[in-house]
Amino acid sequence: MQKISPCLWFRNEAEEAVDFYVSIFPNAKKGEVLRSGESGPGPAGSVVLVNFELFGQSFQALNGNSDETFNNSVSLSVDCKDQAEVDHYWEKLIDGRGKGLACSWLKDRYGVAWQIVPELLPRLLIDPDKAKAARVMAAMMKMVKIDVATIEEAARG
Structure with missing residues (x-):
């Protein structure tokens, strides 16, 4: 199990970015997608976090809804x-x-x-x-x- 996973903070396009990266790298995998519940954050059903792998390295993509x-x-x-x-x-x-x-x-x-x-x-x-x-x-x-x-x-x- 990998102990450290980089987390990339997107405004609202985390899942779109993961799909883009997974389409580029061989054997890449899109993992679990965490979606908002009724209590948030964000509208119910919206993407909060997407796990993915590139060359066996685990990453996370987070929708931070920020200007960062x-x-x-x-x-x-x-x-x-x-x-x-x-x-x-x-x-x-x-x-x-x-x-x-x-x-x-x-x-x-x-x-x-x-x-x-x-x-x-x-x-x-x-x-x-x-x-x-x-x-x-x-x-x-x-x-x-x-x-x-x-x-x-x-x-x-």
């Missing part, structure tokens, strides 16, 4: 095996309504920040060859979506 918004101080990072996987998750999460930020970061249509990271990037950034790591960092800092071929080229010098 997501910010970049917390993001969800997706490790990708190659450029095709980077492209897949990037395009699906942006889906025409999100936006790329910088250095693998994007915000989806709900304002949730994501990092779409090819698995080779962190390895190259901590490479014992400091010049190689610096070239990779410099290349990454010019990118929004990570381009694996450009990162590999920077690593080769």
Whole structure:
């Protein structure tokens, strides 16, 4: 049993967001949906909380009915095996309504920040060859979506 589950606080679109995320990630699961009773919160039958899983990680989506918004101080990072996987998750999460930020970061249509990271990037950034790591960092800092071929080229010098 997972001891800690991130809870994402949405205004009123928790179930819509969960359905969106579950449609993107393989083997994702939408779990129990908690709805308001006669005594609230919210109108009877409205969604309060939705449990879901992405890659076996449990999450909660809460309708907070608040003006609070997501910010970049917390993001969800997706490790990708190659450029095709980077492209897949990037395009699906942006889906025409999100936006790329910088250095693998994007915000989806709900304002949730994501990092779409090819698995080779962190390895190259901590490479014992400091010049190689610096070239990779410099290349990454010019990118929004990570381009694996450009990162590999920077690593080769």
